[in-house]
Amino acid sequence: MVHAFLIHTLRAPQAEEGLCRVLYSCVFGAENSPDDPRPHGAERDRLLCKEQILAVARQVESMCRLQQQASGRPPTDLQPQPSDEPMPLHEAPRGAFRLAAGDPFREPRTVVWLGVLSLGFALVLDAHENLLLAENTLRLLARLLLDHLRLLAPGTNLLLRADRIEGILTRFLPHGQLLFLNDQFVQSLEKEFSAAWPR
Amino acid sequence: MEVREEELRQFCSRISALLRKEEPGPEALDALRRLFLIVSATKYDRKLEKAFVDLLQTVLCPPARPEPLQLLCAAILREMSPCLGLSLSCDHVQSPWQLSLVASVLLAQGDRKQVRNVGQRVFKVLESRQPEGPSLRPLLPAVSKAASLAPGTLREDQANLLNKRLVDWLRYASVPQGLPHSSGGFFTPRARQPGPVTEVDGAVATDFFTVLSTAQRFTEDQWLNVQAFSMLRAWLQLSGPGGPGAPDTDDKSEQEGSTLSVLSAASSAGRLPPPERLREKAFEYCQRLIEQSNRRALRRADSDLQKACLVEAVLVLDVLCRQDPSFLYRTLSCLKALQARLCGDPTCVRALLPLAQFFLSHGEAAAVDSEAMCQHVFSRVPAEHFHSPMLAFELVQFCRDSLPLLGRNLSALRRSFPSLLKLLAWNSPPLTSEFVVLLPSLVDASTAVEMLHALLDLPCLTAALDLQLRLSPAASERPLWDASLRTTSCPDTSQDPQLQGLLQHLLRAEASGAPERLAPLHLLLQPMAGCARVLQCAEAVPTLLQAFFSAVTQFADGALTNQLARLLLERSDSLYQVPGYEARVHQVLSAQFLGLCQRRPCLVVELAKELLEFVGSGGGLRGGGSVLTSVVWAVGEYLAVSWDRRCTVDQINKFFEALEALLFEVTQSRPSATLPQCPPQLVTALMTTLTKLASRSQDLIPRVSLFLSKMRTLAQSPAAGSLRCREDERAIGTRATELLNLLKMPSVAQFVLTPSVEVAAPRYHRDTNTALPLALRTVSRLVEKEAGLLPG
Numbered sequence: 001m002v003h004a005f006l007i008h009t010l011r012a013p014q015a016e017e018g019l020c021r022v023l024y025s026c027v028f029g030a031e032n033s034p035d036d037p038r039p040h041g042a043e044r045d046r047l048l049c050k051e052q053i054l055a056v057a058r059q060v061e062s063m064c065r066l067q068q069q070a071s072g073r074p075p076t077d078l079q080p081q082p083s084d085e086p087m088p089l090h091e092a093p094r095g096a097f098r099l100a101a102g103d104p105f106r107e108p109r110t111v112v113w114l115g116v117l118s119l120g121f122a123l124v125l126d127a128h129e130n131l132l133l134a135e136n137t138l139r140l141l142a143r144l145l146l147d148h149l150r151l152l153a154p155g156t157n158l159l160l161r162a163d164r165i166e167g168i169l170t171r172f173l174p175h176g177q178l179l180f181l182n183d184q185f186v187q188s189l190e191k192e193f194s195a196a197w198p199r
Numbered sequence: 200m201e202v203r204e205e206e207l208r209q210f211c212s213r214i215s216a217l218l219r220k221e222e223p224g225p226e227a228l229d230a231l232r233r234l235f236l237i238v239s240a241t242k243y244d245r246k247l248e249k250a251f252v253d254l255l256q257t258v259l260c261p262p263a264r265p266e267p268l269q270l271l272c273a274a275i276l277r278e279m280s281p282c283l284g285l286s287l288s289c290d291h292v293q294s295p296w297q298l299s300l301v302a303s304v305l306l307a308q309g310d311r312k313q314v315r316n317v318g319q320r321v322f323k324v325l326e327s328r329q330p331e332g333p334s335l336r337p338l339l340p341a342v343s344k345a346a347s348l349a350p351g352t353l354r355e356d357q358a359n360l361l362n363k364r365l366v367d368w369l370r371y372a373s374v375p376q377g378l379p380h381s382s383g384g385f386f387t388p389r390a391r392q393p394g395p396v397t398e399v400d401g402a403v404a405t406d407f408f409t410v411l412s413t414a415q416r417f418t419e420d421q422w423l424n425v426q427a428f429s430m431l432r433a434w435l436q437l438s439g440p441g442g443p444g445a446p447d448t449d450d451k452s453e454q455e456g457s458t459l460s461v462l463s464a465a466s467s468a469g470r471l472p473p474p475e476r477l478r479e480k481a482f483e484y485c486q487r488l489i490e491q492s493n494r495r496a497l498r499r500a501d502s503d504l505q506k507a508c509l510v511e512a513v514l515v516l517d518v519l520c521r522q523d524p525s526f527l528y529r530t531l532s533c534l535k536a537l538q539a540r541l542c543g544d545p546t547c548v549r550a551l552l553p554l555a556q557f558f559l560s561h562g563e564a565a566a567v568d569s570e571a572m573c574q575h576v577f578s579r580v581p582a583e584h585f586h587s588p589m590l591a592f593e594l595v596q597f598c599r600d601s602l603p604l605l606g607r608n609l610s611a612l613r614r615s616f617p618s619l620l621k622l623l624a625w626n627s628p629p630l631t632s633e634f635v636v637l638l639p640s641l642v643d644a645s646t647a648v649e650m651l652h653a654l655l656d657l658p659c660l661t662a663a664l665d666l667q668l669r670l671s672p673a674a675s676e677r678p679l680w681d682a683s684l685r686t687t688s689c690p691d692t693s694q695d696p697q698l699q700g701l702l703q704h705l706l707r708a709e710a711s712g713a714p715e716r717l718a719p720l721h722l723l724l725q726p727m728a729g730c731a732r733v734l735q736c737a738e739a740v741p742t743l744l745q746a747f748f749s750a751v752t753q754f755a756d757g758a759l760t761n762q763l764a765r766l767l768l769e770r771s772d773s774l775y776q777v778p779g780y781e782a783r784v785h786q787v788l789s790a791q792f793l794g795l796c797q798r799r800p801c802l803v804v805e806l807a808k809e810l811l812e813f814v815g816s817g818g819g820l821r822g823g824g825s826v827l828t829s830v831v832w833a834v835g836e837y838l839a840v841s842w843d844r845r846c847t848v849d850q851i852n853k854f855f856e857a858l859e860a861l862l863f864e865v866t867q868s869r870p871s872a873t874l875p876q877c878p879p880q881l882v883t884a885l886m887t888t889l890t891k892l893a894s895r896s897q898d899l900i901p902r903v904s905l906f907l908s909k910m911r912t913l914a915q916s917p918a919a920g921s922l923r924c925r926e927d928e929r930a931i932g933t934r935a936t937e938l939l940n941l942l943k944m945p946s947v948a949q950f951v952l953t954p955s956v957e958v959a960a961p962r963y964h965r966d967t968n969t970a971l972p973l974a975l976r977t978v979s980r981l982v983e984k985e986a987g988l989l990p991g
Contacts, residue, residue, distance in 0.1 A: 001343070001344065001347060001433060024239075025239070026274075026277075027277075027307065028303075028306075028307075028344065029306045029307060029314075029344055029347075029348050030280065030281065030306070030307050030308060030309030030348075031309075042280075042281040042282065042283050043243075043244045045281050045309065046242075046244060046279070046280065046281065047242055047243065050242035051242060054242070062628070063628055063629055066628045066731075066735055067588065067628075069731040069732075069735075070730075070731045070732035070735055071732075072730075072731065090499075094588065094589065095588040095589065095592065095626075095629055096588070096589055096592040096593075096629065097592065097628075097629035098592075098596070098629075098632070098633060100632070110596075128600075130507060130510050130511050130514065131549075131589065131592075131593055132503075132506055132507040132510050132549055132550075133507040133510070133511065135589060136500075136503050136504065136507055140500075159236055159240075160232045160233065160236060161232070162232060162235045162236070162239075162271065162274060163228065163231075163232060163235075163267040163270050163271050163274075164267075166270040166271070166273075166274050167266065167267070167270060170270065170299075170300075170337075174299070174337060174340040174341075175299070175302070175303060175306070175340040175341050175343070175344040176340075176344060177339075177340035177343060177344070177426070177429055177430060178429060179425060179426065179429045180410035180425060180428055180429050180504060180507065180508060180511070181410075181425065181504070182399065182410060182411060182412075182413055182500070182501050182504050183413070183498045183500040183501050183504075184413040184414060184415070184417075185413075185417065185425060186500065188416065188417060196266055197266075197267070
């Protein structure tokens with residue numbers, strides 16, 4: 001199952017200044033075990049959760065940047081192309097890495113990530129998940145978000161479109177469940193979504 | 200984003216007013232979007248008034264509001280979790296959609312009791328399904344999540360009911376095409392004609408519905424079929440025998456019933472209790488998926504899904520066989536056929552891994568030779584697919600997960616280490632930490648030497664792999680290598696058979712047992728040493744070397760330790776010249792050399808010849824001289840009869856002469872390109888070691904005293920052209936003085952500089968860098984005080 005989904009900024013490989021920002025994150029269920037005898041404030045738990053997500057985002061950004069450098073891709077890859085063609089997401093930089101127990105999540109987890117232009121998408125998974133399915137799902141989510149939020153058009157902001165993101169996640173990743181959706185199912189769901197959320 | 204509390208409060212009042220209206224409208228939506236951003240953008244809490252939070256909760260409850268509003272309210276409440284004083288409850292929510300929404304907020308609170316409540320409520324609504332009622336689709340993921348967060352959420356009878364439902368959805372989902380729900384308006388009968396259910400290759404489906412079945416429109420239970428399979432593996436693991444949420448079952452009846460179930464499976468599956476029945480149907484589903492994945496999908500997305508389904512089917516079969524060994528017989532025949540199919544298909548290589556895992560887990564029980572498959576996975580797959588980041592990661596995970604299964608039979612894994620290193624060489628950032636964990640299992644006494652060479656040559660391997668990719672004939676698609684490096688600067692090895700041979704050795708798939716010296720290759724691949732990928736790999740090597748040595752020292756015997764020490768010295772001078780690499784590696788090697796000497800002090804005497812050569816060669820001065828400093832220090836510490844009875848005066852004298860010559864060379868000559876400025880640590884180490892040796896062979900004392908006073912003079916008035924700073928000169932001068940003072944009392948010198956083992960053991964300060972200087976300083980002060988009392 002998916003523990004969290006996040007979208008964050010990706011800086012160009014050569015950029016030195018600026019911080020990695022988490023633009024959107026959704027955690028499915030809480031991590032802390034309520035049987036934990038230590039008294040914990042609600043504020044502290046929330047702070048910890050946010051820090052964990054930020055830590056993941058930073059690591060994804062670093063991995064993506066290293067991969068881009070290693071493959072010698074020019075930094076101009078981060079600028080959106082002016083054409084109307086769909087993004088070739090199968091070519092987009094992607095990868096996976098493992099997070100050991102305690103660093104930063106209590107249990108060991110795996111992160112699958114995808115870099116599209118200046119945005120990073122990541123799924124935080126349980127340690128032994130079907131990574132092929134996770135990768136497919138992440139690509140699907142990225143494609144849906146790019147299409148329905150028109151992230152390629154200049155001036156579009158995803159910060160104030162959380163409702164649409166939630167609409168997509170509720171259907172395609174309900175409660176963090178990875179779904180085995182073939183193309184027809186995806187089209188069906190997309191039609192439902194478009195009907196409920198006219199552009 | 201700076202929003203003050205007062206502003207926030209006013210903003211929330213405005214939102215309250217908007218939400219209380221009959222038709223909230225786009226203003227409310229816009230305001231909620233902003234509120235979500237405000238709440239989520241900061242990691243610190245935003246205090247919202249209780250009345251407002253209560254209002255947000257009412258939006259989630261009946262009557263239904265527009266979906267965007269509800270989603271935003273739920274998202275805001277989730278963002279604030281854990282939320283004290285949440286009055287939200289799912290007890291009276293009937294609509295599956297709303298229940299799912301409420302559940303998403305409640306499950307985020309981190310309260311197990313609440314999670315169980317949610318699970319119970321969702322289950323009840325699921326059970327009370329009405330045929331014409333709203334879709335139950337939102338509920339299955341909710342119950343699955345609740346059960347995984349709080350195992351034992353459902354009682355045994357409830358779990359069995361759910362099992363029954365899952366069986367229905369998995370196995371008996373309607374094959375006839377679904378009809379569209381809303382039939383408002385009229386349309387031609389032709390438009391209403393539903394198409395058949397097809398396979399992904401377009402053929403009409405003749406067997407039961409699965410996730411690989413397509414149609415124009417889907418019925419409710421076909422949707423539930425998809426969801427049921429999606430949650431199947433997690434549910435089986437949770438609720439199976441031995442699972443965390445499993446009700447206590449009688450294990451004995453499982454074993455006895457197993458042979459019976461093989462016979463009865465074909466016939467009356469209906470008489471099996473629900474958990475067994477679910478397993479049986481799950482088995483059939485997986486078999487069907489495996490068959491379906493053989494078809495040639497018309498669309499790329501479906502082709503991707505087929506592979507994911509293959510992986511999942513094998514994983515589910517693994518769970519089934521673990522829970523009920525009677526499945527093994529049927530599964531094996533099915534999977535062996537699959538293995539033959541997959542081994543020949545490079546696009547399905549990722550599905551090979553769970554298959555190999557399955558054979559490893561169950562191979563013994565089924566007398567299957569899993570070794571051949573593992574060999575293929577460890578040796579051949581990396582060679583062809585090292586450049587795929589996802590496969591590389593999964594393969595390394597597979598290696599880690601297989602360790603307990605392989606037990607003592609690690610020979611296949613160990614033999615294939617050169618192949619596995621290719622994955623690391625190409626994808627070092629994500630895989631370095633994984634290999635640090637894996638290394639101790641990869642290395643043993645027979646592969647240690649070869650492994651050390653391989654680790655030191657890892658960046659060279661990266662360059663070689665890059666070269667291999669460029670030169671391969673199949674390089675038609677988008678380049679996998681660093682496209683910014685022009686091909687003209689790429690070396691050509693086709694002419695020289697020696698280079699070809701070395702390249703083949705570097706790119707070998709299995710341990711050869713005979714390490715080769717790759718110096719000519721280092722030269723050849725020099726143009727690629729600045730590649731980003733090579734640089735990244737070079738940064739990972741020091742960490743790996745540490746891991747290697749800490750693993751090897753656990754089992755290395757005397758002979759191996761000596762071999763490694765020799766290798767260390769030899770290779771310190773023969774590394775692939777990546778910018779910054781040599782310096783970093785030298786730091787690790789120097790520390791490790793000392794470590795080896797500490798474990799086995801007689802090493803110094805046994806390797807006296809090699810050490811003398813190393814000291815005399817002058818090559819140790821490159822790269823900061825850290826290795827040379829360690830060698831000098833080790834000689835000073837351990838070249839003594841107290842450490843090894845075979846130490847002779849002759850040896851001490853020979854070393855003395857060599858070290859004296861070295862010290863002369865580094866201090867008298869001007870720094871130049873071939874003889875870089877000698878670091879002060881090396882100078883002081885040399886002086887100290889010479890003094891130590893002199894204290895053991897007291898004829899040398901006059902010579903050393905002379906040298907030390909020259910050093911002191913030199914330090915006090917440094918020669919022109921010296922690049923050392925004042926502090927360094929002062930340190931050298933001080934040390935020279937202290938040593939001179941010490942030598943005035945030879946027996947004390949011997950005690951301080953060559954303490955016997957019993958005395959050396961309880962060192963008051965563990966750090967070797969401070970113990971000796973402290974002793975020297977103390978003695979110095981004593982001597983100077985004494986000198987003050989003597990006449991003249």
